[in-house]
Amino acid sequence: xxxxxxxxxxxxxxxxxxxxxxxxxxxxxxSSNAAYLQGPQATSPTTFLASAAxxxxxxxxxxxxxxxxWERILHGEQEFVFPGPPPAAGTELVAESRIDRVFEKEGxxxxxxxxxxxxxxxxxxxxxxxxxxxxxxxxxxxxPQ
Amino acid sequence: xxxxKLEVGTVGPVLEDGPLTIxxxxxxxxxxxxxxxxxxxxxxxxxxxxxxxxxVGMRQAGVLATWATDWLGPANxxxxxxxxxxxxxxxxxxxxxxxxxxxxxEDGQRLVDLEMTVTRQTGGTHLKGWATFVVPA
Numbered sequence: 001x002x003x004x005x006x007x008x009x010x011x012x013x014x015x016x017x018x019x020x021x022x023x024x025x026x027x028x029x030x031s032s033n034a035a036y037l038q039g040p041q042a043t044s045p046t047t048f049l050a051s052a053a054x055x056x057x058x059x060x061x062x063x064x065x066x067x068x069x070w071e072r073i074l075h076g077e078q079e080f081v082f083p084g085p086p087p088a089a090g091t092e093l094v095a096e097s098r099i100d101r102v103f104e105k106e107g108x109x110x111x112x113x114x115x116x117x118x119x120x121x122x123x124x125x126x127x128x129x130x131x132x133x134x135x136x137x138x139x140x141x142x143x144p145q
Numbered sequence: 146x147x148x149x150k151l152e153v154g155t156v157g158p159v160l161e162d163g164p165l166t167i168x169x170x171x172x173x174x175x176x177x178x179x180x181x182x183x184x185x186x187x188x189x190x191x192x193x194x195x196x197x198x199x200x201v202g203m204r205q206a207g208v209l210a211t212w213a214t215d216w217l218g219p220a221n222x223x224x225x226x227x228x229x230x231x232x233x234x235x236x237x238x239x240x241x242x243x244x245x246x247x248x249x250x251e252d253g254q255r256l257v258d259l260e261m262t263v264t265r266q267t268g269g270t271h272l273k274g275w276a277t278f279v280v281p282a
Binding site: 027080 | 172178181207210221224226
């Protein structure tokens with residue numbers, strides 16, 4: 001994979017934390033915690049920002065014209081950081097994704113593996129960062145055993 | 146009160162999840178918007194070299210977060226990280242567990258760090274996790 005992908009950014013995108021989506025997501029991760037169901041002020045679940053895909057179009061992705069073999073892409077690591085409580089239902093976020101780092105490692109079973117670290121920063125209406133998502137995706141040389 | 150009850154080595158309640166079904170995967174895929182067919186389409190998974198569809202890693206990350214936030218509070222999480230190890234498959238029964246690895250005060254906030262694991266019924270590790278929670282006074 002191309003090292004020059006480092007630093008690429010997608011265009012900023014809008015994401016609204018919706019009460020119904022919070023409920024649906026909480027159900028899908030087997031939570032019935034009252035904090036996720038308390039109406040318009042519900043806290044969003046820790047990994048809720050994984051649903052940002054619904055708010056992203058191609059121009060919001062930092063991949064651009066990069067060609068990836070999606071059958072060989074694995075999600076290796078995922079981190080969410082919150083300076084305060086996770087965003088509550090009703091919060092309108094503006095997010096921006098970037099490719100932070102690209103590096104290669106020799107795998108024991110899957111041939112040469114390329115690691116790509118993607119970061120998405122989420123800001124609230126005041127411009128403050130309220131969440132950061134950091135994903136490491138791995139492109140393997142062949143199907144892992 | 147909670148702060149006094151948390152010490153390095155304090156373990157959270159264990160959560161069992163499973164047997165996993167493709168319906169569980171599809172429910173998460175619908176909620177998250179990641180409709181990769183490798184998690185529900187047998188023919189697609191086999192063409193990609195897998196014996197059958199496998200679990201969506203982010204689903205179990207989310208269930209692990211449920212485990213942690215049911216214990217320490219949904220609004221208190223400040224950092225949550227997972228690393229996937231071996232895949233989980235339909236029929237698996239997963240066990241979620243974890244313990245406090247550090248207790249510290251920073252910028253006037255009381256924090257605990259956790260280390261967590263999701264284990265398959267085979268004993269294999271599906272994912273490892275790390276989290277930081279604030280503990281309100």
